[in-house]
Amino acid sequence: MGSEGQGRAAEHLVDNTEQGRFELYRGDDLVGWLFYTHLKPNRYALLHTEVEPTHQHQGVAGAMVARVLDEIRTRGGTVTAICPFVVDYLSRTEGYADLIDPRHPGYSDRATAEAARANNRR
Known part of the structure; x- marks a missing residue:
């Protein structure tokens, strides 16, 4: 048995509809979340990505965005990219243009x- 995967707890994505965010867990620890608005007919406006400070610079945001996009694909949805991180991820990652x-x-x-985000804060 190799050492791959040791030291990192299993990741899973939760759609917390009450808070309007997808949440990424490593084991029992909430490590990041991506706020969204679910619009009709089946469009997700991806608004803002956050990672717990203790988990930053560990690839959490990228892993979470990939899982969110895969989940939206399974739901037959589309995305509107508002979050700067999501916009950047989509621009440098192949395979999600159809979403x-x-x-x-x-x-x-x-x-x-x-x-745009800076202008909205004023």
Whole structure:
């Protein structure tokens, strides 16, 4: 038996509809979450990604976004990318272009998404 996977607890994704976020757990520990709004007919506006400080720089955000996109695909949904991290992830990762909603794609690049977020905070 190899040492692959040892030292890292199993990850699982939970859709916390009450809080409007997907949550990534490693074992029993909540390590990150991605806020969303579920719009009709079956579109998810992906709004904001957060990672627990103790789990930053460990690939949590990327793993979580991939799991969220895979989950949305299984639901037959589309995404509108608002979160700068999600926008960046989609721009550098192949295999998810089919999930971007053609009528409401969101932002096309991270800089635009971050500028829009900064303007909304004012």
